[in-house]
Amino acid sequence: xxxxxxxxxxxxxxxxxxxxxxxxxxxxxxxxxxxxxxxxxxxxxxxxxxxxxxxxxxxxxxxxxxxxxxxxxxxxxxxxxxxxxxxxxxxxxxxxxxxxxxxxxxxxxxxxxxxxxxxxxxxxxxxxxxxxxxxxxxxxxxxxxxxxxxxxxxxxxxxxxxxxxxxxxxxxxxxxxxxxxxxxxxxxxxxxxxxxxxxxxxxxxxxxxxxxxxxxxxxxxxxxxxxxxxxxxxxxxxxxxxxxxxxxxxxxxxxxxxxx
Numbered sequence: 001x002x003x004x005x006x007x008x009x010x011x012x013x014x015x016x017x018x019x020x021x022x023x024x025x026x027x028x029x030x031x032x033x034x035x036x037x038x039x040x041x042x043x044x045x046x047x048x049x050x051x052x053x054x055x056x057x058x059x060x061x062x063x064x065x066x067x068x069x070x071x072x073x074x075x076x077x078x079x080x081x082x083x084x085x086x087x088x089x090x091x092x093x094x095x096x097x098x099x100x101x102x103x104x105x106x107x108x109x110x111x112x113x114x115x116x117x118x119x120x121x122x123x124x125x126x127x128x129x130x131x132x133x134x135x136x137x138x139x140x141x142x143x144x145x146x147x148x149x150x151x152x153x154x155x156x157x158x159x160x161x162x163x164x165x166x167x168x169x170x171x172x173x174x175x176x177x178x179x180x181x182x183x184x185x186x187x188x189x190x191x192x193x194x195x196x197x198x199x200x201x202x203x204x205x206x207x208x209x210x211x212x213x214x215x216x217x218x219x220x221x222x223x224x225x226x227x228x229x230x231x232x233x234x235x236x237x238x239x240x241x242x243x244x245x246x247x248x249x250x251x252x253x254x255x256x257x258x259x260x
Contacts, residue, residue: 020046024054025063025077026116029140034070090222091123093257094214098225099125101250105243107234110135110226111214114152117168119143122223135228144184145173147197147211148224154192155213155221161188176201196247198239206231210239212247217259225251 027043028035035043041051055071058064063077094111102109102125111123118140135141143149143164153161170179178184191197196212203209208231214223227243234243 020044020050021054021057024051025058025073028073034072036070040071090216090254090258094223094254095123095125097250097253097257098123101125101225101227101246102127104246105227107227107229107243108135110148110228111223112148112152112211112226113223114143114149114156115140117143117164119146119149119152119224141203142168142171142173144168144170145177145199145203146226147191147199147209148226150188150191150197150199151211151213151224152221154188154197161185173203174201174205176205178202196244198236200236201231208234208236208239210243210247212244212251214251215255217255225254 023044024040024046027040032039032043037048037052037055040055041048044051055064055066058073058077059066059071063074064071065074066072091111098109098111106127108127109125110121112119112121114120119142121135121137121139121141124135124137141149143153153164156164165181165185168181170181170184171177172179178187187197196210198208198210200208207228209226209228211224211226213221214225216222225247227247229239229243
C-alpha cells in the first residue's frame, strides 16, 4: 500500500487521542523537565481534565512519574525515540561520516531533522576535547534560533514556510537572537541561496554554529549537518572556510552512500 501524506489521511483514520497524548509527551523539554498539571495544560492548550487523564495513563504505563504535584518523563519514554531512530537507515550511513568529521575538525558535530517548529537531534559525534557541546541525541531546539533549523526551513515548500512564520513565536534566547520575522525570512532565504547557514550566539552565548543540508539520492533535503564551536577558538573565517568545506564534503559523502 502506498504511503499517504498527512494531508491525505482521512478523519476516520485519525486518532485524535493518540495525537494529543503525543503532544503531552512533547510538552516536556530540556528547559522544562518537570511541570505541574496546570503548566502542561497551558503548554498544550488542553483542559486540565484532559491532560490529567493522559498523564495518569503515562504514569501507569511507566512513561512518566509524579510526586503528587510535578510530573516528569521516565527513561522508558526513550524507547519510543530509539525505536524510531533505529529504523532510520540513513543514520547507519551517516554516523561513521559524522564521527570522522568530528575527528577531523576536533569539534562537536550533529545531525538534525525538522519536527514541527523544533529541531530534533538524531545523531552526534564528540571531539577529542575535555569540553564538548552538551547537546544529546533526542534533544530539541527552536528551529528559528539554530543554523540547522534555518537550513531545513529553507528547504520547505513556500506555503509551509509561510505557515511556520505565521505561527511561530520568536523568543529572545540571547541578546543576539533574531526576533523579527521579516529578518528571519531574509536569513532563511540567504541559507537557501548559499546552501549553508552560520549563526553567532543566537541560541547560547559563547557558541557559534554552521550547518549544511543533507540530501537523499533524489536531491530532497532530509536532514542538516552541523558543527557547533565555542567562539573563543573559532573565527568567522574558520567557519566560512575550512569548516564549511569539510561540512559540505561530509554531506556529499552521506548522499553518495545513500545512493549505493
